[in-house]
Amino acid sequence: MTETAVTESPETKEERPREKRPEKIQPALEALLFSSARPVSEKDLADVLEATREAVTAALAAIGSAAEQAGRGIRLEKAAGGWRLTTRPEFDALLRKYHEVTERSRLSLAALETLAIIAYRQPITIPEIQEVRGVNSAAVIKTLFEKRLITTSGRKPVVGTPFLYRTTSEFLIRFGLNTLDDLPKPEELAEDLAATIGDPLAAAEPLPSAVVSSLNDPQDDVEDGDDDEDFDDDDDGDDDEE
Amino acid sequence: MSDEYSESSLPPVAIPAFSGPLDLLLHLIRINQVSITDIPMAEITEQYTAYLDAMRELDLDIASEYVALAAELIYIKSRMVLPRPPGAPEEDPRSELARRLLEYERYKKTAESFHEIDTLRAALWPRPETEVPKSEEGETLEVSLFDLIEVFRSVTDRYRLAHPPALEIRHLRFSVADKMFQLVERLEKSGQDLPLLEFLGEMAYRAEAVTAFLATLELIRLGVVRAFQAAAFKEIHIRRTETPFVAEQVRDTYR
Numbered sequence: 001m002t003e004t005a006v007t008e009s010p011e012t013k014e015e016r017p018r019e020k021r022p023e024k025i026q027p028a029l030e031a032l033l034f035s036s037a038r039p040v041s042e043k044d045l046a047d048v049l050e051a052t053r054e055a056v057t058a059a060l061a062a063i064g065s066a067a068e069q070a071g072r073g074i075r076l077e078k079a080a081g082g083w084r085l086t087t088r089p090e091f092d093a094l095l096r097k098y099h100e101v102t103e104r105s106r107l108s109l110a111a112l113e114t115l116a117i118i119a120y121r122q123p124i125t126i127p128e129i130q131e132v133r134g135v136n137s138a139a140v141i142k143t144l145f146e147k148r149l150i151t152t153s154g155r156k157p158v159v160g161t162p163f164l165y166r167t168t169s170e171f172l173i174r175f176g177l178n179t180l181d182d183l184p185k186p187e188e189l190a191e192d193l194a195a196t197i198g199d200p201l202a203a204a205e206p207l208p209s210a211v212v213s214s215l216n217d218p219q220d221d222v223e224d225g226d227d228d229e230d231f232d233d234d235d236d237g238d239d240d241e242e
Numbered sequence: 243m244s245d246e247y248s249e250s251s252l253p254p255v256a257i258p259a260f261s262g263p264l265d266l267l268l269h270l271i272r273i274n275q276v277s278i279t280d281i282p283m284a285e286i287t288e289q290y291t292a293y294l295d296a297m298r299e300l301d302l303d304i305a306s307e308y309v310a311l312a313a314e315l316i317y318i319k320s321r322m323v324l325p326r327p328p329g330a331p332e333e334d335p336r337s338e339l340a341r342r343l344l345e346y347e348r349y350k351k352t353a354e355s356f357h358e359i360d361t362l363r364a365a366l367w368p369r370p371e372t373e374v375p376k377s378e379e380g381e382t383l384e385v386s387l388f389d390l391i392e393v394f395r396s397v398t399d400r401y402r403l404a405h406p407p408a409l410e411i412r413h414l415r416f417s418v419a420d421k422m423f424q425l426v427e428r429l430e431k432s433g434q435d436l437p438l439l440e441f442l443g444e445m446a447y448r449a450e451a452v453t454a455f456l457a458t459l460e461l462i463r464l465g466v467v468r469a470f471q472a473a474a475f476k477e478i479h480i481r482r483t484e485t486p487f488v489a490e491q492v493r494d495t496y497r
Contacts, residue, residue, distance in 0.1 A: 037371040077366075084368060092365035104364045110261040112353035112360075120352070132345060135262030135307045175359050 019051035022058035029059045039082025039173065080172035081179060107147075114140045115149060119171065119183055123153040123164035141165065149174065263311035264346040266293060271343070278347070279340045283319040290315055314339070416450045419496035421457030423489070426466060429482040438469065438478040460496065 019025055028049055032040060046056045060083055064076040074085050087095060096102070107115070110133075117132050118124055129137050144150045153166040167180070177183060260266040268278075270289050276282055291312055297304050321335040334340075429436055438458065445451035458480065461467040465485040471478045 034369070037369045075366075086366040086368045089362065089365035092367070095367050107357070107360060108261075109259075109353060109357070112356045113261055113349055116349045116352035116356055120349070132342075132349060133262050134264040134311065134342070134346065135305060174363065175356065176363055 016050060018046070018055075019049065020055050022055045022062060025049045025051045025055055026059040026062055029056065030063055033063070033076070033083060033085050036084060039079050039084040041082040045083070077176065078178050079176050080169040108140070108143075110135075110137075110140050111143055115144055115167070115171070118144075118150055118165055119167050119180070122166040122180075123156075124166075125156050125162040125164055127162060129165075261350075263305075263308045264343060265350065266290065266308070267311065267315075268343060268347055268350065278343045279336075281336055281340070283315065283322060283336065287312070287315040287319055416447075416453035417496065418453055418457045418460060419492050421450075421454045422461055422466075422492055422496065425454070425457060425461060425480070426482065426487050429467065429480065435479040435481045438480055441480065457496075 029045060032045060032048065042053055042056050042060070045051075045060075046053045049056065051059075060076065066072075067075055073088055073091060075088050076083060076085055113133060114129055114137050117129050121128070121132075126137060126141060129141070141150070148168055148170045150165050150171070151168050153164045155161040156164050172178065172180070260269065267286070267290060270286055270293070271278055271281060274282070274285065274289075276286070294304060294308055294312060297308075318335045318339060326332070425436075425441060428441070441458070442451050442454055445454050458467070458469070462469055464487075465483055466487045468481050468483050469478055470481065
């Protein structure tokens, strides 16, 4: 959002030297994270704090590990190309009791199946999803759309020009992924990604070697050959550019 | 093994919710402990159709896709028993089904992991989204498709509120008898003459005015009322006569 303003006037911004000392920006950084519901990108943080990216990264790491060591009620996590604070999982029951929340709305198995297909094969059309699932998926697509976990992504230039669907940043946040590249292979996903939840910084570098090597796994060439590039096309590109 | 899951011995309560025909087929492959790439077609097909029958007995709504897969299974089975046409490439008729099942199974496993992660992450509470007051000027926000839909919806809602249906097309039925009663009652209550134009002018609809006019003519014919005017081109008045007005008779004659 603020990027356009920044890129328009790079000269005026660069006139003032950016803050390089992480400890100087750390309190302000904490305040920014505290006030934000959605993940804030490092670039946005650096711009608003008039600090270097390195300083922001270091300050984030300091906040993260401090929260970890001091036995705090909150944790720092990276999701959808940004950083945000959440509560620690052990206080879920307490918070639910206080806020009188019984249960968060769950996604049905059919919805999760469809979401998995979209996540790995995006952009994808409804007929292609139904081809994999072997069952009509229109109602499930609607649910995912309403929950903002997927969105349309143009139309496929084939007969009928069907809508293409892709996952949203809401999807990345919900599943604690930084980018779509962090989607593990289905076989690895169960044990590895679930295990990373407790570690706030783990999401920054999830399964780097495992994912990279498995992407080139010849056994999976049937579906993945052309999909790997698609993962990079996501809109999170804005946040990732250095 | 096939007897174990035949229709008669199939426990009707033990039907889990399947997310589709492939899910059911995978379930059968799992409980039979056979390989996806080497499916015993006869047994699996039999069990598959037995499940469909059981579901039908339970009045479960069976999607057409389940039936389509049953047909496909039978087709594959029939191809396996038929001799291959001479010169045709040696190909397992089950390979396409196995490929689909393997692919589906991958996404099903992913979905299960997604569920696990979703459950774990539901315990993490982010800061709730609140309205942070923004400065009016120069603020450009990314507008999503959902926001646009929301705006469109609110506009149509507002429009509907501001513009209640201008023209309600309804088939209105007026009866001559009702109008006859109305006119007689009116004349008797006031005890005065009534200008015809005034009476007809009270009618909201063209059809109603026509009906009222017909009713007036009928009453004149029956002698219940009399139409008169003071002079030529003067206003026409209606006056009640001494002739009795028999309600029952009117009701039966004019509906």
